Amino acid sequence: MGLIQKSSSNQELRHYRGNIPVGNLYTAGIAGDRFFVDLRDKGRLLGTRCPSCERTFVPARHFCEECFTRLEEYVPVPSSGTVHSLTAAHVDLDGKPLDPPHVLAFITFEGCAGGLVHRLGGAPGQSFRIGDRVEMVLKDRKKRTGGINDIEHFRPAKGSRR
Amino acid sequence: MxxxxxxxxxxxxxxxxxxxxxxxxxxxxxxxxxxxxxxxxxxxxxxxxxxxxxxxxxxxxxxxxxxxxxxxxxxxxxxxxxxxxxxxxxxxxxxxxxxxxxxxxxxxxxxxxxxxxPHHIMNYAMDPVLNRPLGENPLYVAGLEMSRFMHESGATSEECAWVVVKNRRNALSNPNGAFGAKVTVHDVLSGPAAFCPLGALEMAPPxxxxxxxxxxxxxxxxxxxxxxxWIRGVGWSNDSPTLETRSWARALYAEAAAQRAYRMAGIRNPARDIDCFEIDDTFSYKELQHLEALGICDRGEAGKRTARGETEIDGATPVNASGGSLGCGHMLDATGLFRTVECVRQLRGEAGQVQVKDAKTALAFGWRGVPTTSGACVVLGA
CATH class of the missing domain: 3.40.47.10 (Thiolase/Chalcone synthase)
Structure with a gap:
């Protein structure tokens, strides 16, 4: 056997710690730039329409993943959607408990391919279910930076009933 | 040839x-x-x-x-x-x-x-513009997927918990089963919450x-x-990587991977033609979702079949006799190779107390975990 000797003493076992500062820039890209500038300046969601398979992708993207067509037709999309799936996260990024849990959802928009992952909010104790209608709540215009957190959360749509 | x-x-x-x-x-x-x-x-x-x-x-x-x-x-x-x-x-x-x-x-x-x-590394695999700025633990992806899978398939929390009960019990009889234990459906469902509906006991420990x-x-x-x-068939595939355009209910990557492997191996009916299955169970619902994607159960049937005991070692379609990831631990990118090795032991008749009787053909399926849509499948024959 290759390993003749193994340490069997806990007190003699040795380890070393290491880390590196990992830093990157991420380019939003052609479609990403238009999506986030529009979100910041006009407070609306932008999609791109595929002329070939006639689908509209939200958020806007530069190419169709179905038919590989370049997407150049930008169209605004209604900012209320439907809860496609949801979860309550009881654990944060460092593995620590979250109380109350953060409610996260994948939200789809009528007639569109794609959707957005975001937080669900509303009155304290508000509960959500798959199929609920929700609407986008934006940060104040002055606080928006052109990123996904320009959206505060999604809340139950006005006039929506289960 | x-x-x-x-x-x-x-x-x-x-x-x-x-x-x-x-x-x-x-x-x-x-x-x-x-x-x-x-x-x-x-x-x-x-x-x-x-x-x-x-x-x-x-x-x-x-x-x-x-x-x-x-x-x-x-x-x-x-x-x-x-x-x-x-x-x-x-x-x-x-x-x-x-x-x-x-x-x-x-x-x-x-x-x-x-x-x-580990969660920060996983988060670094998330889309840096659309998803990462939310600052959440990326395992929420599993919670979202489980919700939608249950919604569309009709699988219940109890049926998901049965996967944990079975796999941890199987691991008790496997010398490789580091997390072998007798747990009940009640234990699993009353355990700590994690990414609801996914409970902490439904997640494979490392x-x-x-x-x-x-x-x-x-x-x-x-x-x-x-x-x-013998390697009789291999197949691999990825669904769309973005959270925005992937399927939340179905493991389409597993469907595509399995179809390629089945075609190569000449498998027409996997439930009948394959004797034992080692498939990804990183999370409880994943075993059920993958069972349906691999065509071992019809859609909507995996939970019911599991609760009826059909995926036990002596059942009609034994799944994760080894104890799987829930019973033996999740092993990063070695997860699929561990399961391949367990299939080899089954086909040689060397699986001891977790031996599936007369195992002649076996399937191992691996998934690369959150946030991937990456699956790979191998069909092995004695």
Missing amino acids: PRRVAIIGVGATVPRPVTPELSYRELIHEAAVRAYEEAGVEPREIGTFMPCTEDFYEGISISDEYSNDQLGAVLKPVHTIGGDGIHGIATAYMQIATGLFDTAVVEAHSKASNVLT SDAAFVVVLAAEDRLPARAASPV
Whole structure:
């Protein structure tokens, strides 16, 4: 056997710690730039329409993943959607408990391919279910930076009933 | 016709939650020594090597540079895979079947206990513009997926919990089952909440282990090799990587991977034609979702069949007799190779108390975990 000797003493076992500062820039890209500038300046969601398979992708993207067509037709999309799936996260990024849990959802928009992952909010104790209608709540215009957190959360749509 | 390819030796370390006495490279070395012993070969006789490694898990940039010497592969052709061990098996298969090499080695390992910030590494795999700025633990992706899977398939929380009960019980009878335990559906459902509806006990805990598999062409089997287990089919595939356009309910990557493997192996009805299944169960619902994607159960049936006991070791379609990831631990990109090794033991009749009776054909399926949509499948025959 290759390993003749193994340490069997806990007190003699040795380890070393290491880390590196990992830093990157991420380019939003052609479609990403238009999506986030529009979100910041006009407070609306932008999609791109595929002329070939006639689908509209939200958020806007530069190419169709179905038919590989370049997407150049930008169209605004209604900012209320439907809860496609949801979860309550009881654990944060460092593995620590979250109380109350953060409610996260994948939200789809009528007639569109794609959707957005975001937080669900509303009155304290508000509960959500798959199929609920929700609407986008934006940060104040002055606080928006052109990123996904320009959206505060999604809340139950006005006039929506289960 | 391409050449037939066989697994002629496997080497493994016993999966454990921590391995403080060995470096990850020594862990691999130990598995390699065992594998060469079983295959009856020296590493210098091997044609090509497929280590599977991932920089962020090793904590080493360009970690593939550090994958040859512990395998005895210095100055040998090395084709490192950034993927699951079953992707490695598929690559080894191709390199032998095409005649480029006569023998190959696949290696995959996990030293998960050395990874101090697993959720941050996982978060670094999320889309940096659309998803990462939310600042959440990326395992919420599993919670979202489980919700939608249950919604569309009709699977219940109890049925998901049965997967945990079965796999941890199976692990009790497997010497490789680090997390073997007797738990009840009630224990699972009343455990700590994690990413609701996914509970903390429905998530496979991490394990350390290394696995090395030696393969050879039918016309070049070493005289001293263990009895061959044949690669009958391989397939792999990815769904859309973005959270925005992937399927939340169905494991489409598994459907596509399995269809390729079945076509190659001539499998028409997997539930009938395959005797035992080792499939990804990183989370409870994943076993059910994958059972349906692999065509072992009709859609909406996996939960009911599991609760009825049909996926037990003595059931009609034994699934994860080893104890799976829930019972033996999740082993990063070694997860699929561990399951491949468990299938080899089943087909050789060496699986001891978890032996599936008369196992002649086996399937191993691996998924690369959150946030991937990456699946790989291998069908093995005695």
